[in-house]
Amino acid sequence: MSDLLERLRGRGWRMTAQRRVVAEVLDGEHVHLTADEVHSRAVAKLPEISRATVYNTLGELVSLGEVLEVATDKRAKRYDPNAHTPHHHLVCAQCGAIRDVHPTGNPLADLPDSERFGFTVSDVEVTYRGVCPNCAAA
Template sequence: MGDLLERLRVRGWRMTAQRRVVAEVLSGDHVHLTAEEVLARASARLPEISRATVYNTLGELVALGEVAEVTTAGRAKRYDPNADRPHHHLVCSACGTIRDVHPTGDPLTALPPSERHGYTLAEAAITYRGLCPTCTARA
């Protein structure tokens, strides 16, 4: 089973068939699906699952902190099941593909004190943008 399912079991999250299918669809590395993509994949596995159930389950997973919402300019919100592991994102400016990345170094120390404007830093969310290999080949 995927890491997300295991984390949910440890938390004692009530695992209905519908919730399980949504969690299974989200499990894996570099998974950044829209709610509609989650619905389509969940429906393929469990045809009776409703749109409301998928959306409610995604909302619950985000509220639990087990799934992160990822937004990129002009595109639908996506859901990242790797919320338990610190990482940043690499986004294709053309097709919107998102990959998890783990750069070296601490982004909190990369911001010089003169640019912090008195803030006490707690976290950093970095999004790298460029063209994926497929879109680069098409260009």
């Protein structure tokens, strides 16, 4: 966590209380929070922080590659602090819960040139969908 703050400082970030709090919230729990959830948790630590700042900070963290945006459904974006170890996602179609997963195989290699249509392909996201044990029980 202090790692993250160090890295940010090293990148010329002006270290404000607000940014520290947002970084701490993300770094504290390895779950996939929405911007609103990040904001609520940040407010708990720093009551006067505004939504705009949370959005700004999340956007900056994403540009810096410290955090990933995950758009598993059309609801709110979620933010994934686990940006440094490649992984994919398993999403519950009912409750929206997300787990990080590590499939075998290399999907990038599975896309033949003939299927690239001249694109420069740089990235691939794999999203598994299903029903989580909780929702299956209910």
